[in-house]
Amino acid sequence: MTITLIFLAVIMATLIFWLLRQTLNMQPWVSDPEADAVSGMSLKSNAQTIGLTTFLAVATSMFALFASAYTLRMTMPDWSPMNEPAVLWVNTGFLVFASIAYQWTSSVALKKNAKQIRLGLIIAGIFSILFLVGQYSAWQQLIDKGMYLNTNPSIAFFYVLTAMHGLHLLGGLYVWGRSVIRVSKDTDIESIRISVDLCTVYWHFLLLVWALLFSLMIST
Amino acid sequence: MAFVAFADRDHEQEHHDPQTFLTKYVWSQDHKVIAIQYGGIAILVGLIALGLSILMRLQLGFPNSFAVINPESYYQFVTMHGMIMVVYLLTALFLGGFGNYLIPLMCGSRDMVFPFLNMLSVWFYFLSVIILLASFFVPGGTTGAGWTLYPPQSISAGTPGAGMGIILMLVSLAVFIVAATMGGLNYVTTVLQARCKGMTLMRMPLSIWGIFMATVLALLAFPALLVSAIMMILDTTIKTSFFMPAMISAGEQLSYNDGSPILFQHLFWFFGHPEVYIVALPAFGLVSDVLATHARKNIFGYRMMVWAILAIGGLSFIVWAHHMYVSGMNPYFGFFFATTTLIIAVPTALKVYNWVLTLWQGNIHLRVPMLFAIAFIFTFIHGGLTGIFLGNVVIDLPLSDTYFVVAHFHMVMGVSPVLVVFASLYHWFPLMSGKMYNETLGKWHFWLTFLGAYSVYLPMHYLGFQGVPRRYFSMGNTDFLPESAQMLNASITVSAIILAAAQSLFFINIFMSLWKGKKAEKNCWGATSLEWLTPDQPPKHGNWGHDLPVVHRWAYDYSVPGQEQDYTPQTVPASEVPVGREHGVSTGFSFETDQEK
Incomplete structure (x- = not known):
């Protein structure tokens, strides 16, 4: 459980430190004209960004717990390391390109250029779909070799971790699809920009999670 | 709609107004309607759990007198009672019910920031309840593995509901977690970003602090339950060996290898202990506001109360293994968790002192909400003190499998939060309905509940000291137990039936008040x-x-x-x-x- 504890220690310490900073020198029973003027927003960010950040904390908690379970389970005698399919390296490349494409889209969204936003979104989407297809082909290779979920715990973890990661990417692709439709309809670019920015963060997050999971799997 | 924060589009208020019956009362995105939907579903499913507890008590008080209660069904009642009460009633009611109702109102917002997601949350919750209740009707019935669902027992042949029952339970929990996450994102974001002008964090009522921190805990702890549910579903259906060890069942070697049941216990309690505070922290916050209002005094030590909530939230993640002392852990490990468990008692005790000091020389109005709030202080001190007993490894080991533990967790996590639920429902009923409840009926309800709860749970401590084991369908030939133990069990059962029946007074009061009640004055409590x-x-x-x-x-x-x-x-x-x-x-x-x- 060390991985989870480290993650939680960081999250809780950050949150509690931030909250303590907000509360330490306050005397709420004393009237304070400065406090009367406070806007009621604790962070200089929009609600969607706070919502996404919170969701990322939840998702990180889940993946950290899976990683903890993985490291705990691999100490049992029946564990045998698996040979991960080579296609995973190619898939990792697809996800890196998807992330780069989103980063580029985010930067052109600042210039409110709808055509470039659409182009960036389509490239990011194609690489993301290629990643998912690649993951599926990795599963197929394992199945062809007779390596099923119940063959060995390391293989079971591979299926579960890639499935959970893939589901998160599918969720992201739903939002991506909405963005593509909206940008094609020439709706408000500003709202699309927010969506692109949030997706960019989400794709980077999924890349980081995949990099960590992949490292964990190939190193054990 | 899902991606547009309500707080950022105040100008669109008119477009958001519900136009039809369906959008106003069924597919509503209004936080108050969603709160009532959450509360209604939670209370209904809670009543089922209450009924199950009475069936259990009938067997314990009058063994083998009722044909419908056999060992299998007894374990199913125990399991469903525990799971429903902890997750589907208390968690849902405090966060989904009170959280939804109070956060926007107390923070001065128009609604939650993501109303569509909020609506999805309550319907996912409803779906999880439907799936859970459906497990009563599948072949083999619902799971009887105990609310902790420990493998290998929970998915092994011989345990009630080891087939579809446990699968539906796990799927239901997964759906519940999705619902809780959607709600939690709303609560956290609304508290942080949608407060009205002048509402600094330190001007927020303690109810909001409690609900906020409990939501943070829920968001970070529920994934542990989700992870274990996913892996156990695979162990059950595809015969993976995440948790299932190599074992022989009915003379047959099963296909499992060296799965780790202890891994499940770690994951379960990594969720399970913060879950205690997911229920307790909102209760702490709500009761603080009820006490201050009816004592006509500012809450004693507001800042300490806030910091105590933060400290309890942080510490609640490093005490989980005190539920596993009997699993054969390394003694140093046990020492660590005993120490953290005793440390968390400090901020908790601080809150108790502050509640008592809030009452000191206050202008106390002994109305129904206040009676329930003061009763909470009694039961919480009681349950908290026995928790200090059980936090110590050497005391926990002999008591762990006895009724002492049942008494402890019911006092601290059952009776205490439920008393706060009643205090809060009576306190905010005039606001929610515009009607006043009947004070006399409310007081009858209070005294029967308070005395009834004590007459149920106080004797259980004694039974525990005598060594009466918990989880047993029938005691059989247990020579070390005197006959009086059975008499006490019968008395507890009678008390439990009276206690359960007394809850009808609450529903009569609510329905009569809604129908014929006096109109409540605005801000009736001042x-x-x-x-x-x-x-x-x-x-x-x-x-x-x-x-x-x-x-x-x-x-x-x-x-x-x-x-x-x-x-x-x-x-x-x-x-x-x-x-x-x-x-x-x-x-x-x-x-x-x-x-x-």
Whole structure:
């Protein structure tokens, strides 16, 4: 459980430190004209960004717990390391390109250029779909070799971790699809920009999670 | 809609207004309607769990007298009672019910920031309840593995519901977690980003602090349950060996290898212990506000109360293995968790002292909400003290499998939060409905509940010391137990039946009051917090009419010296308060006492 504890220690310490900073020198029973003027927003960010950040904390908690379970389970005698399919390296490349494409889209969204936003979104989407297809082909290779979920715990973890990661990417692709439709309809670019920015963060997050999971799997 | 924060589009208010019956009462995105939907579902499913507990008690009090209760069904009742009460009633009611109702109102917002997601949350919750209840009707019935669902027992042949029952339970939990996450994102974001002008974090009522921190815990801890549910579903259906060890069942070697049941226990309690505080922290917050309002005194040590909530939240993640002392852990490991468990008692005790000191020399109005709130202090001290017993490894080991543990966790996590639920429901009922409840009926309900709860759970401590084992369908030939133990069990069962029947008074009161009750005056308790200051009672959609409130003070200006009335609402600016008496101070004197001086 060390991985989870480290993650939680960081999250809780950050949150509690931030909250303590907000509360330490306050005397709420004393009237304070400065406090009367406070806007009621604790962070200089929009609600969607706070919502996404919170969701990322939840998702990180889940993946950290899976990683903890993985490291705990691999100490049992029946564990045998698996040979991960080579296609995973190619898939990792697809996800890196998807992330780069989103980063580029985010930067052109600042210039409110709808055509470039659409182009960036389509490239990011194609690489993301290629990643998912690649993951599926990795599963197929394992199945062809007779390596099923119940063959060995390391293989079971591979299926579960890639499935959970893939589901998160599918969720992201739903939002991506909405963005593509909206940008094609020439709706408000500003709202699309927010969506692109949030997706960019989400794709980077999924890349980081995949990099960590992949490292964990190939190193054990 | 899902991606547009409500807080960022106040100008679109009219477009958001529900136009049809369906959008107003069924697919509603209004936080108040969603709160009532959450509360209604939670209470209904809670009543089922209450009924199951009575069936269990009938067997324990009068063994083998009822044909419908056999060993299999007994374990199914135990399991479903525990799971429903902890997750589907208390968690849902505190976060989904009170959280939804109070966060926007107490923070001065029009609604949650993501109303569509909020609506999805309640319907996912409803779906999880349906799936859970469906497990009663599948072949083999619902799971009887105990609410902890420990493998290998939970998915091994011979355990009731080891087939479809456990699968439906796990799927239901997964759906519940999705619902809780969607709700939790709303609560956290609304508290952080959608408060009205002047509502600094330190001006928030403690109810909001408690619900906020509990939500953070839920968001971070529920994934542990999700992870274990996913892996156990695979162990059950595809025969993976995440948790299932190599074993022989009915003379046959099963296909499992070296799965780790202890891994499941770690994951389960990594969720399970914060879950205690997911239920407790909102209760702490709500009871603080009820106590301050009805004692006409500012809450004692507000800042310490906030910091205690933060400390409890942080510490609650490093105490989980005190539930696993009997699993054969390394003694140093046990020492660590015993130490952290005792440390978490410090901020918890601090809160208890502050509640008691809030009452000290207060102008206490013993109305129904206050009676329940004071009763909570009694039961929580009681349950907390026995928790210190059980936090120590050497005491826990002999008591772990006895009724002492049942008594402890029911006092601290069952009776105490439920008393706060009643305190809060009576306290905010006039706001939610616009009607007053019947005070006399409410007091009958209180005394029967309070005395009934004690007559059920106090004797259980004694049974535990005698060594009466928990989880047993029947005691059989247990020579070390005197006959009086069985007499005590019978007495507990009779008390439990009276206690359960007494809850009908609450429902009669609520329904009669809704139907024929007196109209409640606006801000009938003379409260200071924003929810009582809406233009309409009950608040209409959007809560605040045209203008959002502006806050000028904290939520605890009760009995401020020099003020004509014994409360100063949060919206009253300092300029409207006599010079030199512009704020409440921790005098410890009630308004009346100050007048007499």
